[in-house]
Amino acid sequence: MMKIKKRPLYLVTDALNYSETAFLKRIDAACQGGVDLVQLREKELTSLQYFQRAYAVKQITDKYQVPLLIDDRLDIAQAVKAAGVHLGQKDIPVEVARRILGPDAIIGATAKTLKQARLAAEEGADYLGVGAIFPTTTHVETVRTSVDTLRTIKQAVNIPVYAIGGLNAANVDAVQPAKVDGVAVVSAIMKARDPLTAAQQLRQQIISVTQ
């Protein structure tokens, strides 16, 4: 159940318009800056491209001993021996994924409501990503989740809960009342001028608001 312990800063990637090299350099810098968990999230790639990119990212996360999760695709996760997957509400159900990936894989799930959170936890999710707390530019379709709901979810489940959605240095303090286990960010690191420093500073800030 508690595979993810004390991993406050969770980076969810977005390749944006970076070149492959620039993208990988950012992941490397972010890991060096202290990112505790990385999720590779790709929506537009062919399976071959997703596999190749995941393989390249895995070399980096391995170097820093940071667990790598793959968004949506169990097969890509298996192909690169990633630590696990992150599953949204439009992906393969958590219990089906658990049957395929086995007990050791990390399986995370997106939950926007208490009902979704309880179901994911019952089905065997290892953590929840809850949001979007603030509007985000990296997801086209954004359903908002309030800090109140975030707190309710945190109190209702016994697996780690991550706040996600538009969170950055300027607004992350807002999640403090929910006493979540960590914060997941995309733009705050992927668009930062200096991703290493951004990760370092965000991590300190997140530790202070999650303790």
Next chain:
Amino acid sequence: MMKIKKRPLYLVTDALNYSETAFLKRIDAACQGGVDLVQLREKELTSLQYFQRAYAVKQITDKYQVPLLIDDRLDIAQAVKAAGVHLGQKDIPVEVARRILGPDAIIGATAKTLKQARLAAEEGADYLGVGAIFPTTTHVETVRTSVDTLRTIKQAVNIPVYAIGGLNAANVDAVQPAKVDGVAVVSAIMKARDPLTAAQQLRQQIISVTQ
């Protein structure tokens, strides 16, 4: 190596604009008509939708004891316990898929050239789909393969070879010189007025041109 024996008529699905019910009825009718192998091919669905549709199709193919293959997605194949996958040139490589799915899974590969065919066979593909022999309306991007190349490939590999691409009752005789093991069709069944009869007649015709 020879997991696929004497399965001349291979149906590759296209849901077109059918309702879910109408689509499934067509698969059922096609299986009843004698289809020997079914590949579920979806490009636009979410993972959850692909999984749900694959699950529904699996109930039908099981009823007729027809092996079901899933296009591209190893995880969907595992989730519904399909017989295997079909991999295009933009999908996870055959050798990686073999490592994940194990020796018993059927892994098919698309080959448009002799080079691709040899590589796929070396990597452990169980059969090849070679084409497009004729122009097709179900693939946006169509690279043509001649009957000459089809014959060269068939002579070069020791796994079953299927001709694919715009093949139907009116033109399937054209592949006869290549002495392939079977023919894969999409529109000839998915768009047929009567898919059961279409499958029956096509199968007889394919047997006569592949022997």
